[in-house]
Amino acid sequence: MLDLNKHNIPGPPFTMFFGTMKEVLLGRTSVEKYLRNIYDAYERPPFVGIFHIREQILIIKDPEHIKDVFIKDSALFPNRGLNSSLQEEPLKQFLFHANVPVAHIIRSKVSSAFTPSKLKELCHMMLESLERLDNYLEELLSKNNNIINCGNIAARLTADMTGINLMSINMRTLTRENYEENDFLKYTDNACGTYWGTLIKTVMIDICPRLYKWIDYLLSSNSKVTPPFLNFISDIIKYRKKHAIVKADILGLLMELKKNPGKLSEFIGSDVMDEFLRTQMLGFLYAGYETTAATICNTLYELASHPNIQDKLRKKILDTYAKNNGQLQYDDINAISYLNADFKGKHNNI
Numbered sequence: 307m308l309d310l311n312k313h314n315i316p317g318p319p320f321t322m323f324f325g326t327m328k329e330v331l332l333g334r335t336s337v338e339k340y341l342r343n344i345y346d347a348y349e350r351p352p353f354v355g356i357f358h359i360r361e362q363i364l365i366i367k368d369p370e371h372i373k374d375v376f377i378k379d380s381a382l383f384p385n386r387g388l389n390s391s392l393q394e395e396p397l398k399q400f401l402f403h404a405n406v407p408v409a410h411i412i413r414s415k416v417s418s419a420f421t422p423s424k425l426k427e428l429c430h431m432m433l434e435s436l437e438r439l440d441n442y443l444e445e446l447l448s449k450n451n452n453i454i455n456c457g458n459i460a461a462r463l464t465a466d467m468t469g470i471n472l473m474s475i476n477m478r479t480l481t482r483e484n485y486e487e488n489d490f491l492k493y494t495d496n497a498c499g500t501y502w503g504t505l506i507k508t509v510m511i512d513i514c515p516r517l518y519k520w521i522d523y524l525l526s527s528n529s530k531v532t533p534p535f536l537n538f539i540s541d542i543i544k545y546r547k548k549h550a551i552v553k554a555d556i557l558g559l560l561m562e563l564k565k566n567p568g569k570l571s572e573f574i575g576s577d578v579m580d581e582f583l584r585t586q587m588l589g590f591l592y593a594g595y596e597t598t599a600a601t602i603c604n605t606l607y608e609l610a611s612h613p614n615i616q617d618k619l620r621k622k623i624l625d626t627y628a629k630n631n632g633q634l635q636y637d638d639i640n641a642i643s644y645l646n647a648d649f650k651g652k653h654n655n656i
């Protein structure tokens with residue numbers, strides 16, 4: 307059991323009822339800003355201790371230790387510390403929330419979609435998405451006096467890639483006839499915004515899990531968002547079943563899991579298996595979409611703020627293009643060491 311005091315782990319002061327996260331719990335700051343401040347305030351120590359209400363949390367700052375937890379010793383850290391009452395509800399058990407045995411079954415099923423060789427296979431689809439982006443940008447720039455909204459572009463590109471990679475579906479976020487109106491972008495704008503009900507629920511789930519169940523029912527933050535997405539996923543599943551389409555994408559792997567649930571049926575009743583599958587798919591969509599779009603958008607911002615790095619990176623990419631006769635494959639992209647350093651934020655080392 308972690309004991310921050312016993313191990314003399316430094317950390318911000320404790321406040322009754324809130325622990326050290328009062329500003330976050332009251333919605334006055336985001337978790338991201340809170341953690342950023344901790345990173346800045348405790349520059350030297352490799353660990354910092356915080357309290358989420360009464361729960362002790364160890365923040366690991368040292369990249370080598372972080373790697374150990376995420377990769378080498380990941381089996382020792384199967385749980386994300388989310389409240390157990392979520393884990394009792396099968397329809398909330400996306401991989402992040404799932405209890406350990408369920409998460410283990412899902413992970414072993416879908417991990418084949420995340421191997422380096424699979425990513426290599428996906429590379430040509432990503433390059434096709436980038437071609438669509440190219441066309442979109444050309445049209446947009448000519449229409450808007452060279453002014454573009456990078457957040458929107460990152461969202462469109464990510465949705466295009468996510469749809470194809472997860473479900474082999476074109477989300478049409480980069481398709482000319484859907485430039486103006488796009489259902490996916492409309493729904494995700496709603497889904498990813500901050501919602502006061504989510505704040506209340508975040509606090510309630512820890513303070514009073516029983517009450518949370520009612521609050522959760524009353525304050526369903528994604529009520530406008532979730533049903534259309536779930537219906538959309540159902541339609542694809544129905545279509546695949548009707549036409550006996552089998553694919554090795556995430557949806558295909560999950561459908562296979564439903565067909566041969568093995569031990570999963572001990573944890574998830576067969577009557578809710580369809581819902582469970584759609585929940586997983588929805589979770590994958592959110593997990594892949596918002597994170598990647600935000601990363602692309604922040605990268606564009608950093609590059610715009612550091613034009614010297616941007617110019618050098620552009621030159622390295624164009625040189626690689628020229629060297630490969632205008633064709634970039636997975637290995638060529640990986641070989642652009644300046645690009646890798648850019649992604650890892652290591653420009654000072656170059």
Ligand code: HEM
Pocket residue numbers: 376386401402409413472590591593594595597598601
């Ligand atoms: C830049 C983009 C991304 C970032 C920053 C990001 C970040 C993260 C983080 C921090 C975790 C938690 C890791 C842990 O607790 O073990 C995670 C887990 C996960 N992410 Fe991402 N992610 C990104 C892109 C994606 C994409 C494209 C997908 C694909 C579909 C995805 C699917 C998942 C899934 C399924 C998990 C749960 C893994 C598990 O429980 O085994 N993420 N991600």
